[in-house]
Amino acid sequence: QQQVKQSPQSLIVQKGGISIINCAYENTAFDYFPWYQQFPGKGPALLIAIRPDVSEKKEGRFTISFNKSAKQFSLHIMDSQPGDSATYFCAASKGGDSWGKLQFGAGTQVVVTP
Amino acid sequence: DGGITQSPKYLFRKEGQNVTLSCEQNLNHDAMYWYRQDPGQGLRLIYYSQIVNDFQKGDIAEGYSVSREKKESFPLTVTSAQKNPTAFYLCASRTTGTGNTIYFGEGSWLTVV
Numbered sequence: 001q002q003q004v005k006q007s008p009q010s011l012i013v014q015k016g017g018i019s020i021i022n023c024a025y026e027n028t029a030f031d032y033f034p035w036y037q038q039f040p041g042k043g044p045a046l047l048i049a050i051r052p053d054v055s056e057k058k059e060g061r062f063t064i065s066f067n068k069s070a071k072q073f074s075l076h077i078m079d080s081q082p083g084d085s086a087t088y089f090c091a092a093s094k095g096g097d098s099w100g101k102l103q104f105g106a107g108t109q110v111v112v113t114p
Numbered sequence: 115d116g117g118i119t120q121s122p123k124y125l126f127r128k129e130g131q132n133v134t135l136s137c138e139q140n141l142n143h144d145a146m147y148w149y150r151q152d153p154g155q156g157l158r159l160i161y162y163s164q165i166v167n168d169f170q171k172g173d174i175a176e177g178y179s180v181s182r183e184k185k186e187s188f189p190l191t192v193t194s195a196q197k198n199p200t201a202f203y204l205c206a207s208r209t210t211g212t213g214n215t216i217y218f219g220e221g222s223w224l225t226v227v
Contacts, residue, residue, distance in 0.1 A: 043204050043218030099214040100147050104156030
């Protein structure tokens, strides 16, 4: 049973466009919500993360929006570039010693066309 | 360079054989993790260790074993009891106490032939 549901499975966006990926969770004990970027054959790399006491966090072209009441969070990639073509995973974990026990979404493959 | 080193990158195993994947980190991190990734799916936690000589089962521990004899090393053994071992295996580490960024290694591909 997947604790974090991610959509869409894939998306294609033109260079300069906005990519939006959505995730939903059920466990209200989750306290940490990271997004990871993964290129083929490589390990995931942390992109940006948010705690539930914040509704939005921005780092460069990447923004997380968090809706605690709806138990949803999303990643927005602004001004998408071909180098952003990768698979993106949302994840969630409880706090304290459970930080590293991440529950991952199934991933979204993003393709940015020139 | 500081980081997490996994080896081998590619491994082929015959059915019925055990195989051990190596994970070494020089980040001085206390906690280490093993995740499994199947095509088109997210990562799933196999085992984790918060300190030396202690480890806990994750969500899919059956057919796997680990040890944590040294802080920098956390090897994973895929035993013959694992019914579907072909997958991409990722080791990760995290420092406890001040921050919660989890760093992943480059992964090991295991194929059963």
